Structure formats: structure tokens, C-alpha cells
Amino acid sequence: MAGNYWTDMFLTYNNIRQIFIWPLGGEPDKRIYSLVTHKMRVAMLRNLLRLSAVVLFLGMILFMATAVLEDLSGNFQQQRLDFESTFASFNNETGADHFIVPNIIHLIRFSQPEFSFIDYICIQAAFRNHRPDHFYIHTNEAGRKFRGKYWELIERDLELRSRIRILPLEPPSEIFGQEIPPDLRLFHGGDIARIRTIMKYGGIYLDNDVYVIKNLDKYRKYEIAINWDKDQFLGTQVIIANRRARFLAMWLDSYREYHPELWYYNAGERPTTEILYRYPELVHRVKVQFGADISLSLNLYVEKKFDWRPLDTIHLMINHRSYMDPYYNETPSFDENVIKTYPYPFGEMAREMVAASGMNNFINAKK
Ligand SMILES: *[C@@H]1O[C@H](CO)[C@@H](O)[C@H](O)[C@H]1NC(C)=O
Numbered sequence: 518m519a520g521n522y523w524t525d526m527f528l529t530y531n532n533i534r535q536i537f538i539w540p541l542g543g544e545p546d547k548r549i550y551s552l553v554t555h556k557m558r559v560a561m562l563r564n565l566l567r568l569s570a571v572v573l574f575l576g577m578i579l580f581m582a583t584a585v586l587e588d589l590s591g592n593f594q595q596q597r598l599d600f601e602s603t604f605a606s607f608n609n610e611t612g613a614d615h616f617i618v619p620n621i622i623h624l625i626r627f628s629q630p631e632f633s634f635i636d637y638i639c640i641q642a643a644f645r646n647h648r649p650d651h652f653y654i655h656t657n658e659a660g661r662k663f664r665g666k667y668w669e670l671i672e673r674d675l676e677l678r679s680r681i682r683i684l685p686l687e688p689p690s691e692i693f694g695q696e697i698p699p700d701l702r703l704f705h706g707g708d709i710a711r712i713r714t715i716m717k718y719g720g721i722y723l724d725n726d727v728y729v730i731k732n733l734d735k736y737r738k739y740e741i742a743i744n745w746d747k748d749q750f751l752g753t754q755v756i757i758a759n760r761r762a763r764f765l766a767m768w769l770d771s772y773r774e775y776h777p778e779l780w781y782y783n784a785g786e787r788p789t790t791e792i793l794y795r796y797p798e799l800v801h802r803v804k805v806q807f808g809a810d811i812s813l814s815l816n817l818y819v820e821k822k823f824d825w826r827p828l829d830t831i832h833l834m835i836n837h838r839s840y841m842d843p844y845y846n847e848t849p850s851f852d853e854n855v856i857k858t859y860p861y862p863f864g865e866m867a868r869e870m871v872a873a874s875g876m877n878n879f880i881n882a883k884k
Pocket of ligand 1: 609610797798799800801802803
């Protein structure tokens, strides 16, 4: 075959020469002419096929080489991430130049099998305004099942439901050998569970009554972004962190001195005074934007002109309304009907999610 190839090439070369010489050397022989052109065509076609085979072959080699290179650079990036993950000299102001926090929203539901209207609004706001890849709902419910009209509405929202994973988690009953009193397990246990959960997966932890207003990606390039308002202890309603964030391990470790009788000592006061006062560079400090301050939340129920839209998230403080909100008795609870005419900013926030989720279509379809 190889021999033929070169003979053909040679013939083709001679034939071409003949064609160019003919005009100088007089009448071409018609029989030779047709024979030669036929031979040429066959030869050219054969050469063309060979050429494409060679090009295809080279293309494949190039493709394979790129894949191998990509793999190598992927490994390299992973190594870089591992290296980075010690976070030594990490810059808490500029952050990384790529996302280092997975796009997972974590919710923790201890002994709360029923979804409320507020739960529904908040998960819809997180879904629609932030767009996580997944929600991980950590719960101690037997069979990992929730219930109630609003959970059923989530079950029917297939786009949202397909992103939700429900994972088993028991409220911790002790920490470093110290008992967490049973009546505090859902609260102090929840504080500890959120630290451990983020240390396990990384991601975005949200309290169940945090309303997400804007996309949170800008915080996903930091080792950890956490609320720490001026002259306050840190706020734990929103935690956006890489699982290896140095502060998380130190925060958890600070529970070695656990004071169950002090409500916010281990969750907020101690990590602020014992860790952050000394090492503020461990966190990307978020002031105001997470809407953690009580005075901001209160506006949602009393101040008609309050503009909540510039914030990234806001804590609804829904369980504190009964003593915070002077108009509480007029609307002690919210649902899709009550909020139709509710005149304060929370009404607008809730109506937006009722409309965006199309929940009324599901409700009407059911009737
Ligand atoms: C970053 O760390 C420095 C201390 O090195 C601190 O003063 C500053 O407030 C921190 N910035 C943010 C955005 O947290």
C-alpha cells in the first residue's frame, strides 16, 4: 500500500507535467488525455481521503492532548485549593478570584415538621433571588418527611423541589462533654449544628426566617462572610463559608467553655470578644447588609416607607413580633390572604414571592 501511494504521487506529478507541456509540444493525444485525467481524478480523490484521515488523526491527538492537559490543570487547581485551604495570609477584603464556597443553602429544622407560610416565603426568596444549586435541609424528623399545606406547595414546585435534599441530623445533646440542657437543645443545639454543618459541607447557612433579597455570590469568594455590625456581637442568621474556614474551627472550639445559662454567650459574645477582637482578619465582616439588626427588622412591620431592597438579606424576626411589633394584634399571623392587604413592607416582600412562585395556581388547581 505504501509503495502504491508513492507511485501514484509520482504518476500524478508526471501527468501534471505532461498537461503543462502539451500546449508547448502540440496536439495532445485525446486517449492519453482522458486516461490521464481519469487516473489523476482517482489519485487526487485517494490523496484527499488520505489527507482527511491524517487531519482527523492529528485532530484526535490534539483533542486527547487537551483532555490530558485539562486534567493536569484540574489536579493543579485542586492542589491549589488544598494549599489555599489552610487560608494562611488569606485576604479578608479582596477574597479569592474564584468561588471557594459551594452554592448550597443549608437550612436546619429541629422538631419543626410543619412548614409555615413564612418558611415557604423564605425558601422561595432564597431560591428565586439567590439561585442555589441545592438546598440541604437538615432535620431530625423521622423518615425525613415534612408536612402541611406549604410543604405540599413546595413538593409541587418541581423546579424547586428537585434541588432540595433532606438529610438526617439530630440536635446535639452535649458539647465537649458538657450537657446541653434539654430545653435548650433546639436553640443552643441549633447554634452548634450550624457551625458543624458548614464545617462539613461549606455553603450558605440561613435561619428559617431569613428573606434573601439579592444574589449572594459576591460573598462566595471569602473564607467566611458573617454579620458583625458596629459595636455588636456577630450575628449567626447568615453564614457564608468555606468548610475549612479557620474561624469555624476556633468558634466550635470556644464551646469548651459552654455557658448554657447565658443565651447568646457561646453563639455570639464569646467568639466576638475572644476571637474576632484579636483576629478580625479571619472573617469578611458584613455590616448592615445581612439585615440582622433588630431595628432593621422592625421596620418591616411598622415603617411603610422603609426601603429593604438595597440589603442582601433580612432577618424577619418572625418569632419576636409578638413583643416587638405594636400592631401585632391586628395581624398575629400571615398567610397568602392576610398579606394581600398588609400595608407594611413585609406585605410587599411576601406578595412578590406568592406571585413569583405561582402558588395560587396550585391552590386553585387543588380546589
Ligand atoms: C479585614 O481584616 C482587618 C484586620 O486585618 C480588619 O481590620 C478589617 O475590618 C477586615 N475587613 C473586613 C471586610 O472584614
